[in-house]
Structure formats: C-alpha cells, structure tokens
Amino acid sequence: MVTTITSQTEFDLFKSNGLAVVHFYADWSEPCQHMNNILNEIASDSEFQNVKIAKCLAEDLPEVSIKYDVFAVPKFVLFRNGDKVDVLDGADPIQLNKKIQALLTKGNQKEQKVEDINLRLKSLINSAPVMLFIKGSKSQPKCKFSTEIINLFKELGAEFSTFDILEDQVVREKLKVYSNWPTYPQLYLNGELVGGLDIVKELLKTGELKDLLKLGKSNLNDRLKSLINKADVMAFIKGSKQLARCGFSNQLIQILNQTGIDYETFDILSDEEVRQGLKEYSDWPTYPQVYVKGSLIGGLDIIKELKDSGELIATLKGEI
Known part of the structure; x- marks a missing residue:
C-alpha cells in the first residue's frame, strides 16, 4: 500500500521510524505517474513488506521540498528511522528497486549482526x-x-x-x-x-x-528427553522458524508450514551440547531432525518422502 502524505506532520511521522521511501511528484508529470504505478507494484511485493512507501505532491509541501532539495520531479528520498540515507532523481525504476533493496539489506545486516552476537553468547553460556x-x-x-x-x-x-x-x-x-x-x-x-x-x-x-x-x-539425556517432548511436533534445525540458517532447515520449515500443523523448533546452533548429544541419543547423525510425541521421525529426506506419499500430515498428528 502506498500512503498519500498531505501535511508536514504526516511526513515527519511517516519517516520517523523503520525503513521509508517518499516520492515527491507532480500531477501534471507523466514520468511521475509512471513511477507511482511502479511504487504500487513495489508496495504489493512481499520482498519489500518491511519498507513503508509514500507519495506527496511537491508543490503542496514547499518547506519539506526545499529541505530535501526537491527542485525537479520525480524525486525519491529514502529514510531509516527518520534519517535520510539515499536519494534518487528522475524516473528510473531499476535504480529505485536497487536502492530500496540496498536499504533493506543494510538494515537486515545490522539486525543480523546483533542477532549473531546474541546467538554466540547463548551458545557459549x-x-x-x-x-x-x-x-x-x-x-x-x-x-x-x-x-x-x-x-x-x-x-x-x-x-x-x-x-x-x-x-x-x-x-x-x-x-x-x-x-x-x-x-x-x-x-x-x-x-x-x-x-x-x-x-x-x-x-x-x-x-x-x-x-x-x-x-x-x-544428566544430558534427561535434558534431551525433555526437549524432544517439549511439543507434539519438534524440529531441531539450524536457526528458527523465522530465520532458518541453512538450506535444509529452510526447506523443512517451508514443508511444515504448508501442513498447517503446529510445531516448535530448537536452534542447534545455540547449544553445542544439545547439537552433539542429540546425534548420539537418537542415533541420527545429521540435521534437521523431526520428532512427533517424543519419537524420531527422521530428517528432511524422510519428511519429503512422507509428503510425496501423502502420509506426512497423519504422521505429524501421530496417527501413523
């Protein structure tokens, strides 16, 4: 969804937090109308769901336009938490897409860095x-x-x-x-x-x-037994539901999500003792591993086979 900004108060509020893109445009400009259509497409793309997008008539907000050097339209100003981080002059959909992707990537890298440090600390303790x-x-x-x-x-x-x-x-x-x-x-x-x-x-x-x-x-075995029985369906993966950290874990999460069945995950990267101990406990040398009501079902290949045979949902429900 593209937000229409009509006042300086709305403008200041819109850019104040998160990732934001504002298009300064004019009604009479065909390139501006074309770029508004491009913005509608970007706003509907799930890849950019964490980016707020807005447009405002440059002539209606003269003080804002002057502040951000809007002397010609279309012009795009990109913000992170209220700070201007990039601009684009002119109607260039490819460059706009690249700049928005860069905005996302830099934000994700910063969040990723904090998350990586916390994961390492959790692993150490x-x-x-x-x-x-x-x-x-x-x-x-x-x-x-x-x-x-x-x-x-x-x-x-x-x-x-x-x-x-x-x-x-x-x-x-x-x-x-x-x-x-x-x-x-x-x-x-x-x-x-x-x-x-x-x-x-x-x-x-x-x-x-x-x-x-x-x-x-x-006893480590007592701890492992408690973990695999934490939920009816437990997946031991690298990462989490929201952020899988290897291709196999990501494939498993996608398959489990498609079933609609509730499940929980444990990040083996956060606990080396569990990561190594569970291999021996269940006599299964690789990850991911899926358990149903405390019993090992297997890894990604087994889950794929069950999906292909139509038995996966029944297996996850404990009916097989």
Whole structure:
C-alpha cells in the first residue's frame, strides 16, 4: 500500500521510524505517474513488506521540498528511522528497486549482526552445564576475583568450564548487556545466570551452592528427553522458524508450514551440547531432525518422502 502524505506532520511521522521511501511528484508529470504505478507494484511485493512507501505532491509541501532539495520531479528520498540515507532523481525504476533493496539489506545486516552476537553468547553460556566467565583460565586466572572463584570451585570438587573474557573483547562487553550483569566473574548453570563472586559466596554460606552445582551437572539425556517432548511436533534445525540458517532447515520449515500443523523448533546452533548429544541419543547423525510425541521421525529426506506419499500430515498428528 502506498500512503498519500498531505501535511508536514504526516511526513515527519511517516519517516520517523523503520525503513521509508517518499516520492515527491507532480500531477501534471507523466514520468511521475509512471513511477507511482511502479511504487504500487513495489508496495504489493512481499520482498519489500518491511519498507513503508509514500507519495506527496511537491508543490503542496514547499518547506519539506526545499529541505530535501526537491527542485525537479520525480524525486525519491529514502529514510531509516527518520534519517535520510539515499536519494534518487528522475524516473528510473531499476535504480529505485536497487536502492530500496540496498536499504533493506543494510538494515537486515545490522539486525543480523546483533542477532549473531546474541546467538554466540547463548551458545557459549550453554556450552557446559557449569560455565564460568573469568579473566584467565582454570589453570591461570588473571585477577584476584577470578582466582578466588576458581579456588572455591576446586575446593568443592566441582566440574566446570571457563571462558577467558580477556581473549575476546566482543564477548567481554556484550555479555554484560545480554545478561544485564556489569562485572566479572559470571557463573551460569544450564544457561541461566547465577551471579558473580559475591552471590557465589552467599550461596556457599547457605549451603545452596552444592545443590545448584548438582543441578548444573544434571544428566544430558534427561535434558534431551525433555526437549524432544517439549511439543507434539519438534524440529531441531539450524536457526528458527523465522530465520532458518541453512538450506535444509529452510526447506523443512517451508514443508511444515504448508501442513498447517503446529510445531516448535530448537536452534542447534545455540547449544553445542544439545547439537552433539542429540546425534548420539537418537542415533541420527545429521540435521534437521523431526520428532512427533517424543519419537524420531527422521530428517528432511524422510519428511519429503512422507509428503510425496501423502502420509506426512497423519504422521505429524501421530496417527501413523
């Protein structure tokens, strides 16, 4: 849908957030009318569903036109969150399409970067049942707080893994934001933040720390069993329903979506322990993997065969 802007207030509101394209046009201009038709086509294309598109008569908004150097029409101004990021002068559908695609790509790359960092952090904190983020290593801690927590865990005879934040500045800074905890060391049990050294000391005094560490070492098979039974239909894939991260996972998601049957997914890229353990648990060496009511159905090839034979929906419903 192409929005028609008739006032400066509408203009300011329209461009204030997200990705936006505004066409400054004139009624008397045939090239402008042609480009309005092009905009209608772009607006109806699902590829550009995250881009807002509008048109406004340049002569009706003189102050806005002057501000954005609209001295001839058609002219297109592209915005991201209120900031002008690109312009196009003249009636050039191909260039307009390219500029809008570039607008989308840059926005997606920024979102992707944040998502990739968060996925990596999630993977790290889930890489062992008991995970410590410290300065240095088990054998060579590099600050007094890290040394103290390492010695404490060794005295308890606890099994744990560590990550040296001095080796990775991105992890060091972003984990503070991700977990809303500003200092190190940080202790995680089964992917959940427990806290820093002071919290660990308090838990030791109350006797709760030993119980928590036992929980941290809970049996992997129990965890896998819980995951595959989380929903009637569970798909273990690379990525998510919204953003599959490999061709096979993407094909599977498309097939499952076509059935109309509810299902949930688990991103194996976010948890290396699950990724490796599930292969052995189910004796199935590759991904994706699909489970129905806790039982393995198979991978993408099996799902395709069931689809071709007309048995897929019944299988996903647990009727076969």
